[in-house]
Amino acid sequence: MHYPAAMPVVRFPSRGLEIEVPPGTPLIEAIRGAGVPVASSCGDELLCAKCGVRILAGSVPREKPVERRAKRRNRVPDELRLSCALRVRSDLSVGADYWPSGA
Numbered sequence: 001m002h003y004p005a006a007m008p009v010v011r012f013p014s015r016g017l018e019i020e021v022p023p024g025t026p027l028i029e030a031i032r033g034a035g036v037p038v039a040s041s042c043g044d045e046l047l048c049a050k051c052g053v054r055i056l057a058g059s060v061p062r063e064k065p066v067e068r069r070a071k072r073r074n075r076v077p078d079e080l081r082l083s084c085a086l087r088v089r090s091d092l093s094v095g096a097d098y099w100p101s102g103a
């Protein structure tokens with residue numbers, strides 16, 4: 001018997017939103033899919049580092065050198081992760097300083 005894989009849930013606590021996405025969805029696409037604004041000026045190519053978000057809960061893979069270099073080049077704080085570099089594999093809660101709560 002085949003059971004469909006569970007869909008990970010991405011939550012946006014400051015906005016009271018959540019969205020289910022297929023496993024492996026780029027986090028930046030999940031954010032856009034929820035209708036939440038996310039900054040980007042490089043076409044999700046890991047260049048601009050404007051797509052940084054805070055991972056509030058859940059697990060994501062360790063940062064790869066390409067993500068680290070993009071963050072350093074653009075002076076992005078270590079604690080932010082670039083949402084175009086991450087794939088959603090399990091439930092996550094995310095936030096960004098420019099997402100006002102309740103907005």
Ligand code: FES
Pocket residue numbers: 039040041042043044045046047048049050051070082083084085
């Ligand atoms: S969108 Fe430019 S680095 Fe993520």
